[in-house]
Amino acid sequence: MxxxxxxxxxxxxxxxxxxxxxxxxxxxxxxxxxxxxxxxxxxxxxxxxxxxxxxxxxxxxxxxxxxxxxxxxxxxxxxxxxxxxxxxxxxxxxxxxxxxxxxxxxxxxxxxxxxxxxxxxxxxxxxxxxxxxxxxxxxxxxxxxxxxxxxxxxxxxxxxxxxxxxxxxxxxxxxxxxxxxxxxxxxxxxxxxxxxxxxxxxxxxxxxxxxxxxxxxxxxxxxxxxxxxxxQGVNSQAELAAAEAVWQAGRRAALMTEGVTMPAPETVHLSWDTTIAAGVTVEQFVVFGAGVSVASGAVIKAFSHLEGASVGQGALIGPYARLRPGAEIGPEAHIGNFVEVKKVKVGAGAKANHLSYLGDGSVGPKANIGAGTIFCNYDGFEKFETHVGAGAFIGSNSALVAPVRIGDGAMTGSGSVITGDVPAGDLALSRAPQTNKTGWAARFRALKQAQKQAKKDNKA
Structure with missing residues (x-):
């Protein structure tokens, strides 16, 4: 101001x-x-x-x-x-x-x-x-x-x-x-x-x-x-909506004049304090709540919602991503579709591309968060933090039960429930061993098909 x-x-x-x-x-x-x-x-x-x-x-x-x-x-x-x-x-x-x-x-x-x-x-x-x-x-x-x-x-x-x-x-x-x-x-x-x-x-x-x-x-x-x-004054809900439309149109126009790319600006909803640098692309149907800043070169893909978050230079957000208060997304990091980030600092070049919840903690530079990963940050009474080190690899469908630390370069196996710290460079596995029952599936199908045929014969 x-x-x-x-x-x-x-x-x-x-x-x-x-x-x-x-x-x-x-x-x-x-x-x-x-x-x-x-x-x-x-x-x-x-x-x-x-x-x-x-x-x-x-x-x-x-x-x-x-x-x-x-x-x-x-x-x-x-x-x-x-x-x-x-x-x-x-x-x-x-x-x-x-x-x-x-x-x-x-x-x-x-x-x-x-x-x-x-x-x-x-x-x-x-x-x-x-x-x-x-x-x-x-x-x-x-x-x-x-x-x-x-x-x-x-x-x-x-x-x-x-x-x-x-x-x-x-x-x-x-x-x-x-x-x-x-x-x-x-x-x-x-x-x-x-x-x-x-x-x-x-x-x-x-x-x-x-x-x-x-x-x-x-x-x-x-x-x-x-x-x-x-x-124009506001005296009714309809006039409030009309004022909102005028305000939004003016703010979008100002941002585009300053070098922000918006392919469909009429679908982008901004907040009074939204800060977007020149060179940013904001795709269709993006909503900015209060307290958002986006650095140059970042791309906010369609249908994303950001509030109380900062997005670093060249980062890729969305589509369908949600950044909640305290999310700090580092340069060149990727937060993909149906990923929610709350009060987590995501390091440069880190990726969480699919279907994950990252709440309270940090993700180190170049770390990879597999699809379906959850930071289990709440025990019903208190919040706890999860910290993933630089270059770590979190296997798909992992549950990281806070408080927990994953060391630099460490890995977790897909489907693991991690309840203890993982030292740097280690692989953590926490799941039941796989058992293959020879021929069980074929026998099961044959039984079910025979039962189904018997029901048809009885009705005839």
Missing amino acids: TTTVPSRPRAAVILAAGQGTRMKSPTPKVLHKVGGRAMLDHAIDAAQALGCTRIVVVVGAHSPQVGEHVRERLGPDAAVVQDPPLGTGHAVLVAKDALDDFDGDVVVTFADGPLLTAPVIAPLFDLRAAGADVAVLGFEAADPGAYGRLVLAPGHVLLRIVEAKEAEPAVLALKHCNSGVLAADRAQLFDLLAAVGNDNAKGEYYLTDIVGIAHDRKLATRATFAPEAAV
């Missing part, structure tokens, strides 16, 4: 007190995730990237989880409660005491706009630097609907903002709409809010009213514009 260094101190007030009833979910709206990250965290990220040294989040009494989330990330004084909810203007006023000792610009944003990034908001501060007392972020809506309308004079001079429910037909015909994001000097912002009334259709104190009040006071009010997609 790149943080700007402003010439004037900046603070942010993030509005997160909405009830989000249209989400129809026990999870508070602003804690729903886009790109694997809570929408509220996206808003905080944007404020921090803008260089805001103070961030106040206005939360509702109905969702204590939101306040807990804010305090855990930003500290005990970062959340203020709006109770009862009396509109957006009242919500910002709730933050007044928390910013009483702050001298600088304040930007007001919303926690349900996960696509609103620092570069989209930054032009507001350019307007402030150019002399605007109140700077508002607008957009041109394809379908203005219930959005507040920006009433403009030439030069993006903003005369007032009119809520749709209060607008006359001529104003409703306008397509310049309000995103809800604005910036002003802290003292001036709260002075304007003190003059806002609630004589409107909803009986609420509208933040948007400060524009008309400021204009009437001969203050400079200006608007700047962003793409509609960048400011």
Whole structure:
């Protein structure tokens, strides 16, 4: 996250007190995730990237989880409660005491706009630097609907903002709409809010009213514009999915621009912190959870799932592989189809190509893990580690019962259950000796065929 260094101190007030009833979910709206990250965290990220040294989040009494989330990330004084909810203007006023000792610009944003990034908001501060007392972020809506309308004079001079429910037909015909994001000097912002009334259709104190009040006071009010997609809010599960789709498309496009190959990018699902180097190939239907990094030259084959894992240079993952938290895959290593790796460091050039579970431990460089191998890491109460040495060869269908160490260059016979350490260079076998019963299979088949024929004869 790149943080700007402003010439004037900046603070942010993030509005997160909405009830989000249209989400129809026990999870508070602003804690729903886009790109694997809570929408509220996206808003905080944007404020921090803008260089805001103070961030106040206005939360509702109905969702204590939101306040807990804010305090855990930003500290005990970062959340203020709006109770009862009396509109957006009242919500910002709730933050007044928390910013009483702050001298600088304040930007007001919303926690349900996960696509609103620092570069989209930054032009507001350019307007402030150019002399605007109140700077508002607008957009041109394809379908203005219930959005507040920006009433403009030439030069993006903003005369007032009119809520749709209060607008006359001529104003409703306008397509310049309000995103809800604005910036002003802290003292001036709260002075304007003190003059806002609630004589409107909803009986609420509208933040948007400060524009008309400021204009009437001969203050400079200006608007700047962003793409509609960048400011879209989320109020329902369908809108959450739409925001996710926009976010994913943007992140994929950025990675491909940086040199990542994706034959079918629309099928790849990324996380907010996914790091993929140039020269990586990501095939179809790959899902990245949080905390994944992939080094140059690696190939992530189709239908793989990665979370909390690192993939080294030139490694081959999948298809149908699962990397869980703590998986560290070394350079040129292979993790193949239906192999699951959890909290295991896999050395350079090691291979586990088929149908295995590697959980807790390590696999040395150039080691080979045969199909069907299991690291038996859990006894029902505790986890234990398995360590396979460099160049070791684990025979197919081996069960390595942790804690256990397989030495460098050692081997285990296929089908073995290994419960003790294997010294370097040794072969370990742990299975019953094979017994061949001469002619047994032929006699068994003849008996069964005769019985089957007898049943048919009896029915006839």
